[in-house]
Amino acid sequence: MMNAHTDYESNRSIQIGISACVIGEKVRFDSGSKTSKFVTKELAPFFEFISVCPEVGVGMTVPRPTIRLVSNEERIALVETKDQSIDHTEKMTHYSQHKVEELTQAELCGYIVCAKSPTCGMERVKVYTKAGASNEGVGLYTDVLMKKMPWLPVEEDGRLNDPVLKENFISRIFSLKDFYDCLGDAPTSGKIVAFHSRYKLTLMAHDPMSYKALGQLVARVADYDNQEFYQLYRLKFMQALTNRASRKNNANVLMHIQGYFKKSLSAQERQELRAVIDEYRQGLLPLLSPLTLIRHYLTLYPDAYLQSQKFLAPHPQELRLRYSL
Known part of the structure; x- marks a missing residue:
């Protein structure tokens, strides 16, 4: 994982x-x-x-x-x-x-x-x-x-030189590399389903319509030859990521993530997380702020599904690409 x-x-x-x-x-x-x-x-x-x-x-x-x-x-x-x-x-x-x-x-x-x-x-x-x-x-x-x-x-x-275009481009590079690493030399429907599962929140942030369409495509994976599906999914997935994740979509994904902590967080912690997400939505904080808080809560209240999501870490932190988003 x-x-x-x-x-x-x-x-x-x-x-x-x-x-x-x-x-x-x-x-x-x-x-x-x-x-x-x-x-x-x-x-x-x-x-x-x-x-x-x-x-x-x-x-x-x-x-x-x-x-x-x-x-x-x-x-x-x-x-x-x-x-x-x-x-x-x-x-x-x-x-x-x-x-x-x-x-x-x-x-x-x-x-x-x-x-x-x-x-x-x-x-x-x-x-x-x-x-x-x-x-x-x-x-x-x-x-x-x-x-x-x-x-x-x-x-x-x-x-x-544009921070949004730069982050989007680098994210796509690491996503494609991850796709190749996951599928290897012998793509199977199971590998593609596992890969797609890790990118659900990423797709929701980049293009909600493509998120739905790719979900429907993956549900029909058994109807395709493995190599045919590999090529079709790769194209549709990468085209979806070309759409830059908007602040509105990112905020919606963050609120979606908050739902996974519903039973774990105290009332004060939930209020704190919601406030940080709202300030990000309004443009007062960078994306890194709510993500840092979410990662902190994940160390306290682990969730296997959330920890698998590439939305939380699409590229190395050393590149500092989410500092100004």
Whole structure:
């Protein structure tokens, strides 16, 4: 049984894809990097990074001419900015498909991409037309990545400065790793039911509708082939976690947890817990406050179901991701 106070030491084998420039490799067009201190200082102790630079991967030099996405009636192309007759689209598409296929063989649990890059950007990448530029594109490499691995948590380096987006992304990474560890090389319906049970409160916080839908799906697990269900559940589960847990949903889950202590807590303790939850709901306290009190009560009044719930500890406390939520 996974405990709310899980030791994450073993999770250092978690493999994360990353744009090479974000991890400090000097592979950009100007021979520079785009080093993320959050990645190199705070995430590095927990993850094993697999760095990829699509431009270098297709043989472009460092330094190199700048490139951009251009659109005509037929397609979006990757060309050099100053000489659009030099077209890198075909070789970049081929490389992306080959590289992503290679990554699907690894137990990849997340991917951090370089924002606004014509190869690696996840969203709002500039696409040029004769009429001007729009910010509606996706980098060619990342587009292939997200289509071939739609369950994979993908986030841009710049968006990781937002505490809510950051916490959501890291939570998804650890959840996917937990899924792989739980299911192992031989997924069975029993393993999936056990995994789902530990994430019930997490799903309630992220997306109540998906919580109900996934519960109904798990109830029909016997109707599916094990491998088929494995792939379907993984996709639906990870898509549900993409929805960021709102303060309202978190507060509802906290009140749900309080119900498990109904017979254990004194009137004063119940009042104290409710007050802390209400102050969190109002935005006066961070999520860490009611969770800390709940963990304290769990040491006094153990409950096997609650102690198994990943909602209480979705990632290592050392990352301090719930301090400002």
